[in-house]
Amino acid sequence: MSPLVFDPLFKRIRWGGRRLGSVLHKPIGPEEDYAESWEIADHGADQSVVSMGDFAGQTLAQLVERQNVPLLGRHTGREQFPLLVKFLDASDVLSVQVHPDDLLAREFDPAENGKTEAWVILDAEPGSELFVGLKSGVTPKELRTCLETGTVENLLHRFTARTGDCIFVPAGTVHAIGAGVLLAEIQQSSDLTFRMHDWGRMGADGKPRELHIDSALRATDFRRGPVDPVTPRLMESDHHQEELVRSDHFVLHRHRGEDPFLLQDDNAFHVLMVLAGDARLASDGEVIEMPLGQTVLLPAERGDTVITPASDLVLLDAFLP
Numbered sequence: 155m156s157p158l159v160f161d162p163l164f165k166r167i168r169w170g171g172r173r174l175g176s177v178l179h180k181p182i183g184p185e186e187d188y189a190e191s192w193e194i195a196d197h198g199a200d201q202s203v204v205s206m207g208d209f210a211g212q213t214l215a216q217l218v219e220r221q222n223v224p225l226l227g228r229h230t231g232r233e234q235f236p237l238l239v240k241f242l243d244a245s246d247v248l249s250v251q252v253h254p255d256d257l258l259a260r261e262f263d264p265a266e267n268g269k270t271e272a273w274v275i276l277d278a279e280p281g282s283e284l285f286v287g288l289k290s291g292v293t294p295k296e297l298r299t300c301l302e303t304g305t306v307e308n309l310l311h312r313f314t315a316r317t318g319d320c321i322f323v324p325a326g327t328v329h330a331i332g333a334g335v336l337l338a339e340i341q342q343s344s345d346l347t348f349r350m351h352d353w354g355r356m357g358a359d360g361k362p363r364e365l366h367i368d369s370a371l372r373a374t375d376f377r378r379g380p381v382d383p384v385t386p387r388l389m390e391s392d393h394h395q396e397e398l399v400r401s402d403h404f405v406l407h408r409h410r411g412e413d414p415f416l417l418q419d420d421n422a423f424h425v426l427m428v429l430a431g432d433a434r435l436a437s438d439g440e441v442i443e444m445p446l447g448q449t450v451l452l453p454a455e456r457g458d459t460v461i462t463p464a465s466d467l468v469l470l471d472a473f474l475p
Contacts, residue, residue, distance in 0.1 A: 155221065155224040155225065155438070155453040155454075155455045155456060156207050156208060156209075156437070156438055156440045156453075156456075157435060157437050157438075157440055157442055157450050157451065157452050157453070157456070157459075158204055158207070158209065158217070158450065158451040158452075158453065159204070159205050159206055159207070159442065159448075159449075159450055159451075160193065160194065160202035160203060160204055160205055160214070160449070160451070161202070161203050161205045162180055162181075162191040162192060162193055162449075163191070163192035163195055163200055163201075163202065164180070164182060164188055164190070164191055164192075165188075165189050165190035165191075165192065166185060166187045166188055166189060167187060167189035167190070168187060168189075168246070168355075169187075169189055169244055169245060169246040169247070169248055169333075170186075170187040170188045170189025170190070170243055170244075170245060171186065171187070171188065171189075171243045171244075171245030172186060172188065172243070172245075173243040173245075173277070173336050174188045174190075174191050174241060174243050175188065177276070177277065177336060177446075177447075178191070178241055178276075178336075178446060178447030179445065179446065179447055180241075180447060188243060189242065189243060189244070190240050190241065190242050190243075191240060191241040192238065192239075192240050193239045193240060193241065193425075193427070193449035194214065194235070194237060194238065194239040194425055194449060194451055195214065195235075195238050195239075195343075196213075196214040196215050196218060196234050196235035196238075196343060197234075197238055197343050197344070197345055198265075198345075200345075201213035201214055201215055202214040204217070207440070209221075214235050215234070215235075217235075218232065218233065218234060218235050219233075221453070223454075223455070224453055224454065224455035225423060225453045225454060225455070226422075226423060226454055227421040227422050227423065227453075227454020227455060228421045228422055228454065229422060229423070229454070229474050230454075234343055235343060236342065236343055236403075236404075236474060237340060237341070237342070237343060237404060237425060237472060237474075238341050238342065238343045238344070238345075239338075239339070239340055239341075239425050239427065239449060239472065240338070240339045240341075241276075241336070241337070241338055241339070241447065242273075242331065242335075242336070242337050242338075242339055243336050244331045244332065244333060244334065244335045244336070244337075245333060245334070246333045247330060247331070247332050247333045247353060248330050248331045248332075249330060249349045249350070249351060249352045249353070249363070250285065250306055250307075250310070250328065250329070250330045250349070250350045250351035250352075250353075251328075251329065251330065251347050251348060251349050251350055251370070252326065252327065252328045252329070252347075252348050252350060252370050252373045252374050253268065253269035253270075253271070253325050253326070253327075253344070253346060253347055253348070253373065254268050254269070254325055254326070254346060254348070254369075254372075254373040255268040255270075255325040255326060255373075256268035256325075258372065258373055259344065259346050262346065262369070263346065266344055266345075266346045267342045267343055267344040267346075268325040268342060268344060268346075269325055269341055269342050269344040269345075269346060269347070270323070270324045270325045270341065270342055270401060270403045270404075271323045271339055271340065271341035271342070272320060272321065272322045272323065272339070272340050272341070272398070272399050272404070272406055273320065273321045273323065273331070273337045273338070273339050274318075274319070274320045274337060274338045274398070274406075274408070274429060274470055275315055275316060275317050275318060275319045275320075275321075275335060275336070275337050276317065276336045276337055276338060276429055276430075277317055277335075277336040278314075278315035278316060278317055278334060278335050278336070279333075279334030279335075280334075281314075281334070282314070282315040282332050282333060282334035282335050283312050283313065283314060283315060283332035284312065284313060284314075284315045284321060284329075284330075284331060284332055284335070285307075285310040285311065285312045285328075285329055285330040285331075285332065286311060286312075286313075286321055286323060286327065286328075286329045286380075286381040286382075287310075287311040287327055287328060287329070287378055287379055287380045287381035288309050288310065288311065288328055288374075288376070288378070288379060288380070289309055289310070289311055289379070289380060290379045290380060291379075292309050292376065293376065294371055294374070294376060296309065297309060297328075297371065297374065297376075298367065298371060301350055301351060301365075301367050301370075302367075304351070304354065306350065306351045307351075310328065310330070311379075311380035311381065311382075312332075313382065313383075315332060315334070315335045316383075318468075319383040320383060320384045320386070320398040320399065320406065320408075321381065321382075321383050321384065322381070322384055322398075322399050322401070323381065324375070324378070324401070325342075325373070325375075326373060326374055326375030326378065327375065327378055327381055328350065328370075328374055329381075338427050338429060338470060340404055340406060340425070340470075340472045342403050342404075348366040348369045348370035348373055349363065349364065349365050349366050349370070350365065350366070350367060350370045351365070352365065384398055384399065386398055386408065389407070394409055394410050394411040394413065394415065395407055395408070395409050395410075395415075396408045396410070400475065401475070402475065403474075404472055404473065404474060404475070405472070405473055405474070405475050406470060406471070406472055407470075407471040407473075408429075408468065408469070408470055408471070409461070409467065409468070409469040409471065410466075410467065410468055410469075411463065411466065411467060412463050412465065412466055412467065413463070414460060414461065414462040414463070415460075415461055416458055416459070416460055416461075417452070417458070417459040417460075417461065417471070418458055419456060419457060419458055421454050421455075422454050422473050422474060423451060423452060423453055423454045423473060423474075424451075424452040424471055424472070424473045425449065425450075425451055425452075425471070425472040425473070426444070426449065426450045426451075426452065426461075426469055426470070426471055427448075427449045427469070427470040427472075428444050428445065428446050428447060428448045428449075428467070428468070428469055429446075429468040429469065429470055430446065430466065430467065430468035431446065431463060431464070431465040431466045431467035431468060432444060432445040432446060432448075432463070432464045432465055432467070433461050433462060433463045433464055433467050433469065434461075434462045434464065435450060435459060435460070435461055435462075436459065436460045436462070437452065437456050437457060437458075437459035437460070438456050438457050444461075444469075
């Protein structure tokens with residue numbers, strides 16, 4: 155099965171900007187609020203559509219149904235593609251929010267999943283911050299009081315956003331992305347978010363956006379405490395490859411450098427995202443150019459895949475454990 159390239163799905167939200175186009179060269183329109191580019195999506199009506207090749211015009215859901223074994227390999231049998239992959243441009247700070255785990259998510263919507271996610275920072279303006287986790291020892295009562303008085307910022311763990319950082323955000327982690335951050339996000343296929351605090355802003359209708367304080371408090375894991383960027387683990391087999399995240403929901407590796415490298419056949423799909431530089435991908439007789447911002451889904455049923463950088467490359471590789 156050949157590598158798959160999809161048309162991006164764009165989400166315009168009040169905190170978005172222009173960098174999906176100006177930095178990542180996505181074909182956005184003239185508006186100033188392009189917040190997300192959904193690169194790989196199989197979530198209800200939000201469906202990635204193949205842009206070229208033998209499967210052009212088919213949605214990811216159709217591929218999961220019709221090509222389950224070639225696409226998913228050792229993870230065959232799933233009825234939904236398990237990952238949702240995005241680029242985000244935050245020109246303004248996002249709301250303070252939390253996502254439920256699988257069990258709680260299905261109480262709210264039997265068709266939904268929990269939402270564990272990870273971010274890799276592509277660019278951060280000077281002074282940009284991330285808010286991830288609560289300070290040590292925060293109790294549910296303290297959090298509720300600060301949410302009701304609009305002082306929750308005092309309880310959040312915050313740090314400066316830096317290009318190249320990876321932040322792992324398991325379900326139940328209170329978080330917010332600060333203004334000036336451009337990042338790649340890999341997450342479970344879910345869009346269930348409980349908004350805790352919106353910095354006093356108004357929605358498009360001139361009214362405050364809805365908050366979900368009771369649900370958010372139920373979803374919050376108060377054992378977690380502060381969350382800092384991960385420490386990459388250098389892979390012994392390849393000194394140009396790092397493991398950023400290994401969880402029950404996904405694994406993230408990062409490849410760096412100018413030397414060609416091989417992605418061996420492991421009977422699993424891989425989502426590849428170019429975070430810096432550019433490269434050429436060769437697999438099963440297909441050659442695909444991969445500039446900055448390009449995302450490619452490698453199906454499980456494939457031969458060895460060779461990545462040849464054309465410049466100093468940073469490539470993110472997401473797959474299931």
